[in-house]
Each structure stands twice: as C-alpha cells, then as structure tokens.
Amino acid sequence: xRTNQLLxxxxxxxxxxxxxxxxxxxxxxxxxxxxxxKHPRDxxxxxxxxxxxxxxxxxxxxxxxxxxxxxVETRIKIYKxxxxxxxxxxxxxxxxGNSKENVQISDANTFNLVGGKxxxxxxxxDGIFDEAVSKFYGRKKITLPNVKEGSVIEYKYTIKAPxxxxxxxxxxxxxxxxxxxxxxxxxxxYYTFNVMHKGYVFPQKTEERRTKSVLLTSNARSVNNANxxxxxxxxxxxxxxxxxxxxxxxxxxxxxxxxxxxxxYTSILAFELSAEKWPNSPQRLYSSDWNAVVKTIYxxxxxxxxxxxxxxxxxxxKKILVGVKTNEEIMLTVLNYVKSSIKWNGDASYACDAGVxxxxxxxxxxxxxxxxMLTAMLRYAGLTANPVLVSTRSNGISLFPNRTAFNxxxxxxxxxxxNILLDxxxxxxxPDILPFRALxxxxxxxxxxxxxxxxxxxxxxxxxxNVFINYEIDAEGKINGKVRRQCTDYNAMSYRNEVDxxxxxxxxxxxxxxxxxxxxxxxxxxxxxxxxxxxxxxxxFKGDNLTEVIGGKIYISPMLFYTETENSFKxxxxxYPVDFGFPFSDKFNITIKIPEGFAVETIPAPAVxxxxxxxxxxxxxxxxxxxxxxxxxxxxxxxxxxxxENYEMLKEYYKAxxxxxxxxxxxxxx
Numbered sequence: 001x002r003t004n005q006l007l008x009x010x011x012x013x014x015x016x017x018x019x020x021x022x023x024x025x026x027x028x029x030x031x032x033x034x035x036x037x038k039h040p041r042d043x044x045x046x047x048x049x050x051x052x053x054x055x056x057x058x059x060x061x062x063x064x065x066x067x068x069x070x071x072v073e074t075r076i077k078i079y080k081x082x083x084x085x086x087x088x089x090x091x092x093x094x095x096x097g098n099s100k101e102n103v104q105i106s107d108a109n110t111f112n113l114v115g116g117k118x119x120x121x122x123x124x125x126d127g128i129f130d131e132a133v134s135k136f137y138g139r140k141k142i143t144l145p146n147v148k149e150g151s152v153i154e155y156k157y158t159i160k161a162p163x164x165x166x167x168x169x170x171x172x173x174x175x176x177x178x179x180x181x182x183x184x185x186x187x188x189x190y191y192t193f194n195v196m197h198k199g200y201v202f203p204q205k206t207e208e209r210r211t212k213s214v215l216l217t218s219n220a221r222s223v224n225n226a227n228x229x230x231x232x233x234x235x236x237x238x239x240x241x242x243x244x245x246x247x248x249x250x251x252x253x254x255x256x257x258x259x260x261x262x263x264x265y266t267s268i269l270a271f272e273l274s275a276e277k278w279p280n281s282p283q284r285l286y287s288s289d290w291n292a293v294v295k296t297i298y299x300x301x302x303x304x305x306x307x308x309x310x311x312x313x314x315x316x317x318k319k320i321l322v323g324v325k326t327n328e329e330i331m332l333t334v335l336n337y338v339k340s341s342i343k344w345n346g347d348a349s350y351a352c353d354a355g356v357x358x359x360x361x362x363x364x365x366x367x368x369x370x371x372x373m374l375t376a377m378l379r380y381a382g383l384t385a386n387p388v389l390v391s392t393r394s395n396g397i398s399l400f401p402n403r404t405a406f407n408x409x410x411x412x413x414x415x416x417x418x419n420i421l422l423d424x425x426x427x428x429x430x431p432d433i434l435p436f437r438a439l440x441x442x443x444x445x446x447x448x449x450x451x452x453x454x455x456x457x458x459x460x461x462x463x464x465x466n467v468f469i470n471y472e473i474d475a476e477g478k479i480n481g482k483v484r485r486q487c488t489d490y491n492a493m494s495y496r497n498e499v500d501x502x503x504x505x506x507x508x509x510x511x512x513x514x515x516x517x518x519x520x521x522x523x524x525x526x527x528x529x530x531x532x533x534x535x536x537x538x539x540x541f542k543g544d545n546l547t548e549v550i551g552g553k554i555y556i557s558p559m560l561f562y563t564e565t566e567n568s569f570k571x572x573x574x575x576y577p578v579d580f581g582f583p584f585s586d587k588f589n590i591t592i593k594i595p596e597g598f599a600v601e602t603i604p605a606p607a608v609x610x611x612x613x614x615x616x617x618x619x620x621x622x623x624x625x626x627x628x629x630x631x632x633x634x635x636x637x638x639x640x641x642x643x644x645e646n647y648e649m650l651k652e653y654y655k656a657x658x659x660x661x662x663x664x665x666x667x668x669x670x
Contacts, residue, residue, distance in 0.1 A: 024051045026073055026107045029152050034113040038079055042177045042252060047083030049178040050075040056167050057186035060214040068164045073156040080149060087144040091157050095136055099162045103140045108155035110146045121146040134347050167271035172203060178250040189239040192275040196400040199267035203247040212240040245269060257568035260393045260579040272402035290401045294444055294452040297403060302351035306372045310380050312357045317377055330381050331413055331431060335422050338374045344425035348392055350409040367425050368409050374424045375411040384414040388455050389444040392437045410438055412445055428496045430531050433489055439581055458640040462583040463489035467562060472593035477547035477554050485537045490582045492535045515561035518543040554667040558592060558631050563661045567654045574647035582640050590631040599670045600624055604663035609656050611649050614638055618657045
C-alpha cells in the first residue's frame with residue numbers, strides 16, 4: 001500500500017514538474033492549447049501570453065566590435081474577439097544619426113484547429129510595415145493573419161543594435177495573464193549595467209560567470225614593402241556573466257481609477273549602461289548617479305549646445321521687450337512670444353529634432369526645440385533660467401538614475417521665492433501651470449556648471465471650480481434655472497482644452513447629454529483666451545427628468561447633474577497611489593425655489609467629513625429660507641497624490657460624501 005502511495009506522489013510530482021518546466025518551441029502548437037476555451041486562472045481574460053522568452057547578448061565582429069543582439073519570441077492564446085487586438089504588434093527601434101537598430105521579424109504564424117487538426121497560417125511580407133516616427137525613432141508593425149476565437153499566434157523578432165548603451169526593458173506583466181516569461185542577458189566583463197526593477201512581482205534570478213573568447217585580427221604594413229600587409233591574430237579571453245530572470249503565472253495588470261501610468265507599477269526590468277572598463281584603460285562612468293546622468297545629457301549636441309545659440313532670435317526679442325521692465329513681465333512676454341511663434345509638433349523629447357534655429361524659422365518643433373529655445377531667450381533677457389528634465393506621465397516615473405528615465409524638457413526661472421516652471425508647448429499653459437502630461441512627480445533641473453537638483457513638479461495650490469446655480473421647480477417637477485461656473489488654474493486649462501477648436505453647438509450638445517439631457521439656452525463664456533484669468537461659463541437650462549414625482553410628492557437631488565453618484569474607489573485594497581494630478585477645491589452655491597402649494601417635508605442634515613493630516617474636507621449645509629432652499633457644498637482635496645496607506649481613509653471619505661450628495665429633498669403638497 002505504501003509503495004503505491006509513493007508511486008502516486010512521485011507521478012504527481014513529475015506531472016507538476018513537467019507542466020511548470022514545459023518547453024515551448026516556435027511552430028509546435030499543441031491541440032490542447034488550441035482547444036482551451038478560457039484561461040484556467042483568469043476566466044474573464046480575453047487572451048493570455050502562453051510564453052515569452054527573450055535573450056540579449058553581446059556579439060563580437062572585427063568591423064564593429066561588440067554589438068547588442070536581442071531575440072524575442074512570444075506565443076499568445078486568443079480567447080475572445082476582444083483579444084484580436086493582440087494580433088497587431090509593434091516593435092520600435094531607435095535611430096541615432098546614420099545608424100539605427102535593425103529589426104528582423106520571423107516565425108510569425110497563426111494556428112487554428114480545423115477538423116481536429118492544427119492549421120498553420122504564415123505571416124506574409126505584405127503584413128509587415130515599417131514607418132519612421134521621428135529622426136530618433138521608428139517602428140515595425142505586423143498583423144497576424146486568420147485570427148479567430150481560439151487561435152494561437154506566435155512571432156519572433158531579432159534586433160541588432162550598433163550601440164550597446166541601451167538594452168531594452170523586459171516586461172513581465174501585461175493587461176492579460178502571462179503563463180511563462182523569461183529573459184536572459186549575456187554581458188561581457190567590460191560593461192557594467194544598472195538593473196532596475198519596477199512593480200510588485202519579483203522574478204527569480206539565476207546567475208553564472210563563464211569564460212568566453214574572441215579572435216582579434218589586425219593588419220599592419222610591412223616596413224620594407226609598403227604594399228605588403230601582414231595579418232596578426234590574437235585569441236582574447238574574457239569573463240561573461242549570464243543572468244536569467246524568470247517568472248510564471250503572472251496576473252493581468254488591472255487599471256484602477258486615478259492611476260497616472262500603470263507601467264509605474266507593472267513588473268518591468270530596465271537596464272542602463274553605467275560604466276565601461278577596458279584592459280589598460282581607465283573606467284568610463286555614464287550614469288552612476290543623477291549628476292553623471294545630467295552631465296551626459298547636457299553634453300549631447302542636441303541639448304546643451306542648443307542653449308548657447310542666440311543669433312537667430314536676438315533682434316526679434318529686443319523688439320518685443322521694449323518697455324518691459326519687471327522680471328515677471330519679461331517672463332510672461334517671452335513665454336507668450338514662444339507659444340505664439342512656434343507650434344509643438346506633438347513629439348516629446350529632451351533632445352532637439354529640427355534644432356532651435358530651424359524650429360524658429362519653420363515655426364514648428366518638438367518639446368526640446370521649443371523649451372530649450374524658451375530657456376535660451378529667458379537667459380538672454382537677463383533671467384536665471386535652466387532646463388528641467390521631465391518624464392511625462394505616459395513615460396512613467398523617473399525612479400532611477402538613467403538617461404532614458406526622461407523624455408521631455410521644460411524651463412525653470414529662478415526667483416527669490418523659488419523656481420517658476422514654464423512650458424511653451426501648450427497655448428494654454430502659464431507660469432507654474434504646466435500641461436497635464438508634465439505633472440509627473442519629480443523633474444531634474446540642470447545648471448550651466450553641470451550641477452543638478454530634484455524639482456517637485458506636482459502643484460500645491462488647489463485649482464478652483466466654483467459653481468453657482470439658481471433654479472426653480474414647478475408643480476410637475478420640471479426645472480428651470482441658470483448656471484455660472486468659474487474655473488482657475490488646472491481646471492481652467494482643462495476647460496480651455498475641452499472647448500478649443502470645438503464648435504459651440506457640438507460642445508453644447510455634449511454638455512446637454514452629459515447633464516441628464518437638459519436643454520441649454522443663453523450660453524456664453526468669457527476669458528477663454530485670457531489664460532491668467534478664470535474661465536467663466538454661464539447658461540440657462542431646463543430639464544424635465546431631473547426630479548421624481550411619486551404620490552404627489554417631489555423627490556430631488558439638490559445638486560442636480562453635479563451630484564456624484566458613483567465611488568471611483570471600490571477595491572478592498574489598493575496597490576497603486578491615487579493620482580489626482582493636482583489639488584482641487586470644488587464649491588457649489590445653490591438656490592432652489594420651491595413651487596407654490598408645496599412645502600419641505602425632508603431635507604438632508606448638514607455634514608462635515610474630514611480626512612487626517614488635512615488631506616481633504618467635505619462640507620454640506622442646507623437651510624430653508626421662506627419658499628427657497630440655500631445649499632452650500634464644498635469638496636477639497638489638498639494633495640495631488642494620495643499614498644496607498646491612506647487609501648482606506650480616502651475610500652470611506654468618498655463613500656460618505658456620495659451618500660450625502662445623493663440624499664434627496666422631499667417636497668409635499670400643502
């Protein structure tokens with residue numbers, strides 16, 4: 001009996017080991033993979049990565065020396081129609097001057113089960129597209145053919161990089177489950193890489209050091225015969241470190257409300273060349289700390305030298321500064337001049353594309369062309385201005401010292417009260433009101449002498465949204481009223497972006513639909529272009545379905561279409577900080593006229609809800625004044641980012657606030 005039990009245990013262990021150690025091979029898809037109807041651990045998954053394997057190694061050749069080779073092969077199971085999007089894949093590549101990464105795609109196939117047999121459809125050459133995005137970046141696109149529910153797709157690509165300074169990130173998690181992921185690096189002793197990990201899932205790591213060798217061949221002219229060459233060969237040994245990072249059964253990354261960039265919390269490995277050390281040569285450092293990083297960036301020909309160019313604008317700038325005296329006026333004048341003169345082409349970079357001279361002449365450029373130009377003009381005008389490196393929200397948080405942490409640049413003007421941040425890529429930006437994309441934790445200010453310091457990019461002053469509503473209810477529950485809404489700072493910028501270039505009737509239709517199908521008239525707005533002033537929007541409205549009439553009584557949510565009805569924070573626990581983008585203060589002053597023949601039966605009780613450490617406060621007060629009701633509501637969040645430790649408190653705060661806002665006034669006939 002005991003022998004049989006041991007045999008069963010052994011077989012069970014063997015089967016588990018076989019499953020977890022399953023070897024995948026491109027082109028060999030099993031019937032069981034194709035028959036699988038849903039993911040065993042995430043039945044709602046629209047697709048899953050069955051395996052993804054990558055290798056980055058340094059190959060040596062006599063012409064180029066070491067070149068970086070990366071191979072990636074991936075197999076994906078499609079469960080639902082919504083998963084068809086994974087048949088479209090994009091492989092980006094970098095361009096540097098006359099050299100660029102070479103991307104080759106191979107073994108791209110779709111597999112389906114047809115009549116109980118595996119059918120394979122190959123990707124043809126006309127399904128591969130190559131496009132240049134900018135002078136720094138290009139991408140290859142593929143669309144796998146014949147994809148259906150139940151299909152398995154796979155593809156492989158190889159990237160040859162003529163430079164070794166940038167090794168690609170390896171992503172372990174996606175928005176679909178990942179069964180098996182493995183990444184291996186083979187790094188010669190001459191290179192030192194910083195390895196940085198993001199996210200909450202940590203891969204297993206194994207490492208070994210082994211001896212490698214390369215054959216170096218050189219030729220030299222013979223001393224006696226200038227036309228005679230002699231070739232010499234030498235076998236050079238060096239150490240190579242092989243590291244394998246692996247993880248299995250990774251859950252899908254789920255989006256949560258108010259997350260600035262989910263990649264900040266996704267399990268990803270990033271690699272940055274920090275040093276080179278060759279035999280008989282001193283060590284060369286690249287990015288051991290932030291000062292080393294910014295010094296390297298500042299010395300790029302597309303960065304630091306561009307700040308020293310002034311001849312292309314000096315005559316024009318002198319003209320617009322005539323009569324401008326104070327530093328504040330100078331700053332505003334220069335900022336507005338650049339905003340009105342140069343249009344942003346949508347490309348985010350800290351390195352110039354066209355270059356400041358060409359961008360100025362052609363009136364268009366990327367973020368570096370525009371904001372390095374702005375910095376140079378501010379310096380020329382006598383202000384202490386410096387560039388600030390930024391990682392945009394879409395690029396993630398710059399957690400570690402590395403050159404690829406940043407992808408954007410803005411300007412900072414030093415004043416006795418601190419730095420004022422400026423960005424001329426947006427026509428609605430103003431001093432210390434940056435485009436939302438730039439509000440991403442910390443930036444890095446670089447001074448001329450090469451020093452740097454961390455700069456807090458997150459706003460501290462609350463942006464206001466003040467709403468005044470006067471409305472009256474008739475005996476049938478229909479409502480007529482007027483709204484006046486005033487917004488400042490980031491709320492005003494958001495409003496200006498929303499209405500910019502949009503026809504008024506299109507905007508009003510959208511506003512009516514969003515606000516319970518009300519009918520708007522007498523619409524007007526002011527200060528749409530005067531960016532230093534609050535935006536003000538006014539309109540009259542009427543609505544037939546803003547109340548409920550039941551048994552002769554009228555039930556109404558007094559804040560009408562401004563009532564918050566759904567709590568964005570529903571999860572029991574929160575893995576990621578809550579990022580509101582900026583502090584805000586929403587205030588409502590509402591006057592409600594009661595219809596003749598009615599009186600108030602029930603009104604919500606006043607309430608004050610607070611969070612610890614002055615994180616936020618909600619105030620609600622309503623009172624009867626003759627045949628009218630006066631309602632005052634204030635909701636203020638004082639921090640742009642709320643930590644996960646305060647999530648439970650924030651969730652309960654919103655729960656209580658929404659419960660109060662959704663309480664109804666009840667009017668009865670008298």
